[in-house]
Amino acid sequence: MSEQRTLVLVKPDGVKAQHIGDIIARIEHKGYKIEALKMINATKEQLAKHYQDKVNAPFFPELVSYMQEGPIAGIIVAGTNVVPIIHKMAGATNPGEADWGTVRGDFGREWPDGNLRNVIHTSDSPSEADREIEIWFPEL
Known part of the structure; x- marks a missing residue:
């Protein structure tokens, strides 16, 4: 295991x-360190880079629209074996399938418009x- x-x-x-x-609070209760935190208004360019594997998907315009509905909180978290642990903490991509106790299971839900709004992204x-x-x- 590594940092x-x-x-x-x-x-x-x-x-x-x-x-x-x-x-x-969930991240800190696990003992991980918050290295950076900022509010971001996502640009189409950032979203195209982030979701590079989905740019040509038919749902990509809806994804961009969702991610630009308001600000995003960007957080860099550091610690031993942090990537898989934080990814597991997020829960299943679809909030309706996410286990209770995960971020998506506790805070996410499905919406009548059918768009997937799932609270959190983790690497x-x-x-x-x-x-x-x-x-x-990019400044770091």
Whole structure:
């Protein structure tokens, strides 16, 4: 196991519902360190880089619209083996399938418009974490 950094994005629905503090508390209660924190208004360019594998998907315009509904809280978290642990903390991508006790299981839900609003993004590998941190925290 090694020291790692990972990216957490509290998405617009999580920010609007005032879950930034709840999510930070969960991270800190696990003993991980918050290295950076900022509010971000996502640009289409940032979203295209972040979701590079989804740019040509038919749902990409809705994804961009969702991620621009309001500000995002960007958080860099550091600690031993942090990437898989924080990714597990987020829960299943679909909030309706996420276990209770996970961020998405506790704070997420499905919406009548069918758009997937799932509160949080977490990096799924150390290499993705490095790539994503460069997109959202280019100053570091």
